[in-house]
Amino acid sequence: xVRWQNFYKSWVLPLRWRGALLPLVAVLSALLVGAGxxxxxGANPLTAYGALFRQALTTYFGFADTLTKTTPLLLVSLGxxxxxxxxQFNLGGEGQIYMGGLGSLLLGLAWPDLPLVVHLPxxxxxxxxxxxxxxxxxxxxxxxxxxxxxxxxLLLNYVAQYLISYLVNGxxxxxNAPSPFSELVPVSARLPAILPQTQAHAGIFLGLFLxxxxxxxxxxxxxGYRVDAVGQNPVAASYAGIRVNRTILSxxxxxxxxxxxxxxxxxxxxxxxxFEDFSPGYGFDAVAIALxxxxxxxxxxxxxxxxxxxxxxxxxxxxSASVPVAIIYAIQGLTxxxxxxxxxxxxxxxxxEQRSN
Amino acid sequence: xxxxxxxxxTKRFGRFTANNHISLTVRTGSIHGLLxxxxxxxxxxxxxxxxxxxxxxGQILLDGQPVTIQTPADAIRHGIGMIHQxxxxxxxxxxxxxxxxxxxxxxxxxxxxxxxxxAELSQTYGLDVPPLARVEDLPVGIQQRVEILKVLYRxxxxxxxxxxxxxxxPTEIQSFLETLKQLASRNxxxxxxxxxxxxxxxxxxxxxxxxxxxxxASCPTAETDRTELARLMVDxxxxxxxxxxxxxxxxxxxxxxDLWVTTEQQVDALRGLxxxxxxxxxxxxxxxxxxxxxxxxxxVVGLIPIQKGTVTLKTExxxxxxxxxxxxxxxxxxxxxxxxxxRNLILKAFSCLPFCRRWLLQGEVINRNAQQAIETFDIRTSxxxxxxxxxxxxxxxxxxxxxxxxxxxxxxxxxxxxxGLDIGATAEVxxxxxxxxxxxxxxxxxxxxxxxxMAMSDRLGVLYRGQLVDMLDAGTATLEQVxxxxxxxxxxxxxxxMAEFL
Numbered sequence: 001x002v003r004w005q006n007f008y009k010s011w012v013l014p015l016r017w018r019g020a021l022l023p024l025v026a027v028l029s030a031l032l033v034g035a036g037x038x039x040x041x042g043a044n045p046l047t048a049y050g051a052l053f054r055q056a057l058t059t060y061f062g063f064a065d066t067l068t069k070t071t072p073l074l075l076v077s078l079g080x081x082x083x084x085x086x087x088q089f090n091l092g093g094e095g096q097i098y099m100g101g102l103g104s105l106l107l108g109l110a111w112p113d114l115p116l117v118v119h120l121p122x123x124x125x126x127x128x129x130x131x132x133x134x135x136x137x138x139x140x141x142x143x144x145x146x147x148x149x150x151x152x153x154l155l156l157n158y159v160a161q162y163l164i165s166y167l168v169n170g171x172x173x174x175x176n177a178p179s180p181f182s183e184l185v186p187v188s189a190r191l192p193a194i195l196p197q198t199q200a201h202a203g204i205f206l207g208l209f210l211x212x213x214x215x216x217x218x219x220x221x222x223x224g225y226r227v228d229a230v231g232q233n234p235v236a237a238s239y240a241g242i243r244v245n246r247t248i249l250s251x252x253x254x255x256x257x258x259x260x261x262x263x264x265x266x267x268x269x270x271x272x273x274x275f276e277d278f279s280p281g282y283g284f285d286a287v288a289i290a291l292x293x294x295x296x297x298x299x300x301x302x303x304x305x306x307x308x309x310x311x312x313x314x315x316x317x318x319x320s321a322s323v324p325v326a327i328i329y330a331i332q333g334l335t336x337x338x339x340x341x342x343x344x345x346x347x348x349x350x351x352x353e354q355r356s357n
Numbered sequence: 358x359x360x361x362x363x364x365x366x367t368k369r370f371g372r373f374t375a376n377n378h379i380s381l382t383v384r385t386g387s388i389h390g391l392l393x394x395x396x397x398x399x400x401x402x403x404x405x406x407x408x409x410x411x412x413x414x415g416q417i418l419l420d421g422q423p424v425t426i427q428t429p430a431d432a433i434r435h436g437i438g439m440i441h442q443x444x445x446x447x448x449x450x451x452x453x454x455x456x457x458x459x460x461x462x463x464x465x466x467x468x469x470x471x472x473x474x475x476a477e478l479s480q481t482y483g484l485d486v487p488p489l490a491r492v493e494d495l496p497v498g499i500q501q502r503v504e505i506l507k508v509l510y511r512x513x514x515x516x517x518x519x520x521x522x523x524x525x526x527p528t529e530i531q532s533f534l535e536t537l538k539q540l541a542s543r544n545x546x547x548x549x550x551x552x553x554x555x556x557x558x559x560x561x562x563x564x565x566x567x568x569x570x571x572x573x574a575s576c577p578t579a580e581t582d583r584t585e586l587a588r589l590m591v592d593x594x595x596x597x598x599x600x601x602x603x604x605x606x607x608x609x610x611x612x613x614x615d616l617w618v619t620t621e622q623q624v625d626a627l628r629g630l631x632x633x634x635x636x637x638x639x640x641x642x643x644x645x646x647x648x649x650x651x652x653x654x655x656x657v658v659g660l661i662p663i664q665k666g667t668v669t670l671k672t673e674x675x676x677x678x679x680x681x682x683x684x685x686x687x688x689x690x691x692x693x694x695x696x697x698x699x700r701n702l703i704l705k706a707f708s709c710l711p712f713c714r715r716w717l718l719q720g721e722v723i724n725r726n727a728q729q730a731i732e733t734f735d736i737r738t739s740x741x742x743x744x745x746x747x748x749x750x751x752x753x754x755x756x757x758x759x760x761x762x763x764x765x766x767x768x769x770x771x772x773x774x775x776x777g778l779d780i781g782a783t784a785e786v787x788x789x790x791x792x793x794x795x796x797x798x799x800x801x802x803x804x805x806x807x808x809x810x811m812a813m814s815d816r817l818g819v820l821y822r823g824q825l826v827d828m829l830d831a832g833t834a835t836l837e838q839v840x841x842x843x844x845x846x847x848x849x850x851x852x853x854x855m856a857e858f859l
Contacts, residue, residue, distance in 0.1 A: 220717050220720070221717055222707055222708045222713045222716050222717070222718055223716065225700070225703075225707050225718060226707070226708070228693075228696070229693050229696070229704060229707075232693045232694070232695045232696065233692070233693040233694065233695075235689050235690050236689065236690055236691055236692055236693050236704065237693070237704070238660070239660065239682065239684055239690045239691065240704040241705055242704075
């Protein structure tokens, strides 16, 4: 626990230029090692990366796909980030995504005849609410029973994932469906498409708006001040009369809610149904994204977009440069590893802050 | 014969010069005092000597031969042993296990014969320890002996002691100083780091004073006195621990009656403690650390649950009904180190007017408040946006004082308010609290620094195992009297006085 705290303090807090440089170095190093892996696999890294970035950024459909992948990443990363600012590690983004998807589906199916302006916000709120409950369970276990949120959030992932599997195989399975998926959400609860003929949808605007809102909230609101105080020194916060437990509980709920919105955006914006295993690990990518962004919501936009590029360009890279997609996952993993390394290097360079006098 | 010489040692951290061409000569078999305020460079110099840091320039000579000390292991090989202020012992292990920990040996460990050796060693030096007792069961004074035996066992000839008396009771200090003299008589060389002038004067042969990384003086203790040393340390006239003039007291502000508090480990930390503090009065609480001080402070300000009894706060109408709390550990409990000065100053009131309006923080008000606090409390900083992490201990404490004393609190609970501060900062903190007393605040002043708490208080309570063993008039109490009470030895004569006050 202490180690997590130190990690959090030294990594998330310093938001300076150097702070932006280190994640960049980590990403570049990961790409470099990834290039090495490609060479081993017998492919030309330049061709492969070229194909990846050209596809993901310069083609109409590729760019739309990048946005589609960025949307859930951005939302769930913001959730992880909020928890991180309060000193909590939410590794349960994945489960909260599933619960959010469920919540949105249920409210989407419940009233098929509502107008869009009412129905869509309602369905989104359902996703937020279900995710928030899932996050709050871990928050409650933390403040009331002292259970480490790293463990509980992680384990709740499985509960959520299997719950969804059960539901789409059973009670929520669409009539005559050949494989496990639910009924379609009505048009009135769907996030509108934003680029014609592609899957890109308005969820990205929701993510951008929330990132902006969080930036402002952390900069100038009393709420942001309280969350930061609790995150950086819960002991001093409680000595100053801040209700630390209540703050942690509410932040965990908010964190889960934001992650839940990622599930909503998948169900209401992309698939229009609830599928088994519909999240390809966005909740875990989010931990890397939030850490790389060092707790800064604006940086999360950039980092989530970068991870979106990797995910969207990966398949084309596989086809045109015959590089296995697994390399992309390796690069994502390496990025996290290099973040940790750069952190260790950073700590070694700065002399100890408190020497005993 | 000069056993140890440091020649022109310089050490820089970034642009900050911690040691600037410091030279030091220590004779074999002498006790050499190293005096200086916090940040004067004492610890850096000793860390260089014990191999934790490498000097940027300069030389270390042992018996005239230049040596390089790259690691703590090198230091031990050269017979240099460091005893840190915070003990480096494993509480769950026995004395013997702690002493032999890390020493080279084969696969077979014969604890019994090692214990025998340690018993002999402890007899040779008059450092009585039970070799097979677990360290966590021993009093602090004995634990310190274990630390000393640890370096003696490694055949250290030069012992560096970093503020060794900070954790001891007055009686323990006496016997500790005797031990030092005995070690010196056996031709061990001792470097004694302290900022307690009395101890340095009584035990050291020679004393060196550091100030801002430079050596300002070095002389035999016989040729100097307390006043001169203090002046050399701080380079200005400061006086601390001055007894304030008596003043009339007001109504009872804090009334603690039969207070029982249990810790999370189900230990009774406070056992039926009663106490009253009046407006304009400082009640000091003396005692060895860990006798319930923390629980008393936390219970009075309402941070922890009370098992039994009452804590009543009766503030006068003119004084805001508010408690100021200066916690024991300013970095852990008092400040958010990553926050700026301005943000730390609103930690208690950030969600209230005028700092917050409609959920939004009022940056301008917050900055103005910070500017004012920086001027009033003389916080030395370039600007209010600096993270408090970068401030010195004294300035960090001033930030806490500025925050807590804002709004004229009726009751002030000060827990070790000058711990780890240098003389200059100590004087400023004490002055700030005395000004509050003059204003009419009731002050609970808890400290393990006996001299300080005796000087600052109007009345003095001694806390021992969760009970106030006595309440004395601080003006007439003697050090010896309080020292005995702190050790739990209750002279029958003062029973009457106790009954009178409780």
